[in-house]
Amino acid sequence: MKVWGQGMGAALAVGILGAALGACLVPVAAHAAAFDPVAATQAYLDTVPADARAKSNAYFEGGYWLQLWRFLVSLAVAAIFLAGGLARRLRDRLAGLGRFATPVFFIAYTVIDYVLSLPYVAYADWYRERQYGLMNQTFGDWFGDQMIQLAISSLIGALVVWVLYAIVRRLGRSWWVWASAFGVVVLVLMIVVTPVFVAPLFNKYEPMKPGPVREALLSMARSNEVPATDVYEFNASRQSNKISANVSGLFGTTRISLTDTLLQRCTLAEIKAVMGHEMGHYVLNHVFVLLLYLSLLVCFGYLFVDRVFGRLTRGGRWGVTGLGDVAGLPLVVILFTAYFFVLTPVLNTIIRTQEAEADAFGLNLSREPDGFATVALKLAEYRKLQPGAWEEIVFYDHPSGYNRILRAMRWKAENLPAAEAPAPAEPAPGHAPAEPKP
Incomplete structure (x- = not known):
């Protein structure tokens, strides 16, 4: 009887547990059946007007051709320097400068290269952006920023090239190993210096005023050990309507920065989704992984x-005497340009993989799948929403809008107990969404 009683008790316990589990599982099953991530993704895509989608597709697909034209322009400039004898004559004229000839040659080369490329650069980076309503600067303002960039790249580049040519001339066949190590040092220094000294040359950075947005972002940072004690807002709207943010810097220079366009155009949910993604890059050490790659x-x-x-300059072609001859710099540049042009799908895949990881991290941190989806639609103003599989592999350095929204909806289905059809999020306090400028 005791055994029978224990058996009945066990059966009763199992029955109660089964009933309890059944009560829990029925709503989950009903929820799973009610919320379809693919359908929810399509619902978001359907909110984009056909003309807006056609415009963003045309803009982004045109960028594929711009990559080719940029390479061809670089090739033409190299031909002018090499086949036209400009590099040889410039080297000979600067020979009297001794050891300073190399950095001065680089500065002259950079300026001449910019002048020769200016028609293309002005079209691709200013005129075309204005055509698509993505550029707010006048040509004069844009050109002013270009001059600052040219000055910075000329001066810093001159120092870097000076050291690289010293390595080539002194270390012989193993130069490429030591040059690679030096390149890592330069990249790390640029990551540390850029947010503090370079970025403020183009935009005004100010601490964000206390409020719900600032407190939400600092809370997200503290909970994930992002060593930033303040949030900065910068006036990116002087250049463009695009939205952006970043967590930048290393070794004590780490800072959280948001564009004023992000604050003006996005809801609190969208801002948290964006910053969750950016903090993901920091927490996942993507900068170090990317440095390795x-x-x-x-x-x-x-x-x-x-x-x-050596094969291309055999016999003193173009007046170049060897790899250590600075007159061969245009050839080095075009070889590197061709190398990275061919590797575009590889580099894009490396970056796109990191972006997908940051997306997943950001969803878990912000818990704002709908905010993530709606901000992806804003980014689709200048990114094709739904490319083909190979198109995304070759040309995209970020996941497509479709895949980002689908990831958010899958996260929503798995993590939120009462996932519903997409609904607009509430505006961030003090930051009502603004319509994109035409």
Whole structure:
């Protein structure tokens, strides 16, 4: 009887547990059946007017051709320097400067290259952007920023090239190994210096005023050990309508920065989704992972130059006497340009993979799948929403809008107990969404 009683008790306990589990599982099953991530994704895509989608598709697909034209322009400039004898004559004229000839040659080369490329650059980076309603600057303002960029790249580049040519001339066949190591040091220094000293040359950075947005972002940062004690807003609207944000810097220079366009055009849910993504890059150490990948690619790039340069300049072609001759700099540049042009799908895939990881992190941190989806639609103003599979692999350095929204809806289906059809989120306090400028 005791055994029978224990059996009955166990059966009763199992029955009660089963009933309880059944009560829990029925709503989950009903929810799973009611919420379809694919259908929810399509519902978001359907909110984009056909003309707006056609416009963003045309803009983004045109960028594919711009990559090719940019390479061809670089090739034409290299031909002017090499086949036209400009590099040889410039080297000979600067020979009297001794050891300073190399950095001065680089500065002259950079300025001449910019002048020769200006018609293309002005079309691609200013005129075309204005055509699509993405550029707010006048030509004069845009050109002013270009001059600042030219000055910075000329001066910093001159120092870097000076060291690289010293490495080539003194270390012989192993130069490409040491040049790669030096490149890593330069990249790290730029990551540290850029947010503090370079970025403020183009935009005004100010601490964000206390409020719900600032407190929400600092709370997200503290909970994930992002060592930023303030949030900065910068006036990106002086250049463009595009929305953006970042967590930048290393070794004490880490800062959270948001564009004023993000604050003006996005809801609190969208802002949290964006910043969750950006904090994901920081927490997942993507900058170091990307440094590793870039270092390897640059290392193989130097090796490629080492193997090809001598064959192309055999017999003193173009007046170039060897890899250590600064007159060969245009050839080095075009070889590197061709190398990275061919590797575009590889580099894009490396970056796109990191972006997908940051998306997943951001969804878990912000818990704002609908905010994530709606901000993806805002980004679709200048990114094709739904490319083909190979198109995304080759040309996209971020996941497509479709895949980002689908990831958000899948997260919503798995994590929110009462997922519903997409609904607009509430505006962030003090930041009502603004319509994009035409």
